[in-house]
Amino acid sequence: MVTIPAGEFMMGTNSPEGFPADGEGPARMVTIDSFQINPYAVTNADFGRFVEATGYVTEAERFGWSYVFHLLASAETKERVANVPQAVPWWLVVHGAYWAAPEGLDSNISERMNHPVVHISWTDANAYCEWAGGRLPTEAEWEYAARGGLERKTYPWGDLLKQDGKHQCNIWQGKFPIKNNASDGYIGTAPVDAYEPNGFGLYNVSGNVWEWCSDWFTPAYHKVTRDLNPHYNKRTDKRSMRGGSYLCHRSYCNRYRVAARSSNTPDSSTGNCGFRIARSLV
Numbered sequence: 001m002v003t004i005p006a007g008e009f010m011m012g013t014n015s016p017e018g019f020p021a022d023g024e025g026p027a028r029m030v031t032i033d034s035f036q037i038n039p040y041a042v043t044n045a046d047f048g049r050f051v052e053a054t055g056y057v058t059e060a061e062r063f064g065w066s067y068v069f070h071l072l073a074s075a076e077t078k079e080r081v082a083n084v085p086q087a088v089p090w091w092l093v094v095h096g097a098y099w100a101a102p103e104g105l106d107s108n109i110s111e112r113m114n115h116p117v118v119h120i121s122w123t124d125a126n127a128y129c130e131w132a133g134g135r136l137p138t139e140a141e142w143e144y145a146a147r148g149g150l151e152r153k154t155y156p157w158g159d160l161l162k163q164d165g166k167h168q169c170n171i172w173q174g175k176f177p178i179k180n181n182a183s184d185g186y187i188g189t190a191p192v193d194a195y196e197p198n199g200f201g202l203y204n205v206s207g208n209v210w211e212w213c214s215d216w217f218t219p220a221y222h223k224v225t226r227d228l229n230p231h232y233n234k235r236t237d238k239r240s241m242r243g244g245s246y247l248c249h250r251s252y253c254n255r256y257r258v259a260a261r262s263s264n265t266p267d268s269s270t271g272n273c274g275f276r277i278a279r280s281l282v
């Protein structure tokens, strides 16, 4: 865990790059108490220890399926897929997909123990945090930590997507959702310590996998939450997610910016969403 000092920062964005419907703004000054957060997303190895210690069964396992991105599934798995959501046809409903078999029954994580755990619902993430003596970060804590001490920047490292021509995060290059050039080195998840950390020592807050936050999601977030340790705790149908994933591309989902927001229902799991753990100091 790294200790993030208490402070004030400009949260959200008014940039035309942002998505108004997501409630990325209006940007405003927010004050945050000091807290601790893990430099890395929770890995497959971490989650495996939790399951071994507790016998926890994830929601994807109980439901019997999870969402797998079509380019990552084997030809055999694709043949068996019965259900594809019409609005997002690149997501396959794969039976038997869960954290230890991320692309379905014919896949495993043996070469990916240091990758972020995926196919984890918000409920699963909370169960892990409780076991590990922590909690999910609030959206405000997450964004403050993700900015790494920089002010009003687009990314955790600055305003340009690449630095000195070098990739800074794991997103999508090429034509979404057909062709992923993977010029950043990864077509799916990357190890949690890939690329350079931000100013607070956090890795992969942008890209790689979405990260659950503790807030209920509302597009009105910046209008209705207070400026001191904001947290939206009125029940809606979705929980907040931050950071974007290896599937994000400028043309389709420019949400690997630090102010960007997304959400999903708390029992949903996908192959591109995980979490990192935080802890209060008091």
Ligand SMILES: [Ca+2]
Pocket: 170, 171, 172, 173, 182, 183, 184, 185, 186, 187, 188, 246
């Ligand atoms: Ca990539």
